Amino acid sequence: MQLSALLSLLAAATAVQAHATFQYLNDNSAVIRKPPSNSPIQDVTSSDLACNVNGGTPVASKLTFNTIAGSTVTMEWHHGDRTTQAIDPSHKGPILTYLAKVPDATTATSPSSLKWFKIYHDGLTLSGTTETWAVDKLVANAGKYSHTIPSNIASGDYLLRSEIIALHGAGSTGGAQLYMGCAQITVTGGGSASPATVSLPGAYSASDPGILVGIYWPKLTSYTIPGPAVYSG
Template sequence: MFVKLAVAASLVASVAAHATFQELWVNGVDQGSSCVRLPASNSPVTSVTTPDIACNANAASSKGVCQVLPGDEVTVEMHQQPGDRSCANEAIGGAHYGPINIYMAKVDDATTAVGSSAKWFKVSEMGLPSSNPDYWATEVLNDNCGHFTFKVPSDIAPGNYLIRAEVIALHVASQPGGAQFYMSCFQVNVGGSGSANPPTVSFPGAYSASDPGILINIYEQLNSYQIPGPSPYATTSPTVAATPYPTTATWNTALQPSTVPTAVPTAGAKGIGKA
């Protein structure tokens, strides 16, 4: 891995580089923030043992429930500031490099379910998505206007679910407690007639502060990266967009194509920052 150097002061991360998942799309149709439990701030959770690791701290309640079907393509959307959906701004900036994880949990009532009491199964993940060791999943978000798309498993049982979308920022993860977790929970109802109940984990409980994908120095040479948590259920690894979406507020609804980039689409070296 190319050594990432601390360069200009402008690359030092700030609070503005923090971010939240704010919106949901179903099969390319924008659901907005109608079914998200929006976190109270864009600050990260840093402890894997707090109940906040499930659905973030002081997340607002929501009465909205988005309708999905098994096999639907669902897109979660991240931005730095509430209500800012501009593609001209990075979804998560400040050298906040790391993986993306998507979990689901079957619950009795998505509007009242407690995330830390739910049982979660992973449905999608992305860490280092190509042979380029400097190109992280968070840069896929930045190249795609904050969008990350996954498929609802085709065989899961109908009913209410929570979707947990998560970025783990690793820019200061070389010390215990340095990894930063940015997550939001979305409330959905899954239709269909499936019957599968995948194996699950709990939050807190799924991660340890010493997991190799959480306690890690990403500025050293990496031959591989182990994404925290279980393997995704009944899904394949997502593909990566070859080119960024245009810098407008209108999203190109095409999903990430199969071409994987081999070069980082950025200018200059990456800096080490903390926020």
């Protein structure tokens, strides 16, 4: 059996226990629009790509997480509850964060109709023969990753979309596993910037080099993170 095929089978064998959900934003779980399960989306044209199945439903508490433009936010992912692993370590891949401006985050529905801009991504870091994926860092950091909210985006309400793209099965079309979740946030102290936006679905293609990619053999010399460039502000 070819090495790539064997590794794909081994990765598939762990898939059942590897699923994950976005559960906390700065230790706050009440503002997360929770999906009905921890299963991935594998069709990049699905309307569920924005915030996952049922992720378009506002949380019953109608709360938002208040943050100041330019401040740091921390997203936290787990397979089950907070005591479980972030995601199976075999699920190598990038981590991304998007924002979509909305009039009211507590009532906004139909995330697939919103316009999104990317504020963070991390993919593959190569150091000699050592590969470090964003997921490796997430697992090592107990399911958490952090970055800043751009300092000059407009104040107001947003949906924040956190995403993991697991590439262990991405060597064939439709094999990439996309996990995403959305949180309701309110940004204060912002500016007047109006970043370029994309649609979700729409920003990814099943044939994108960051979606359709074999990560086992031959060894990667680079990796292209899907979607638009990061808006840094």
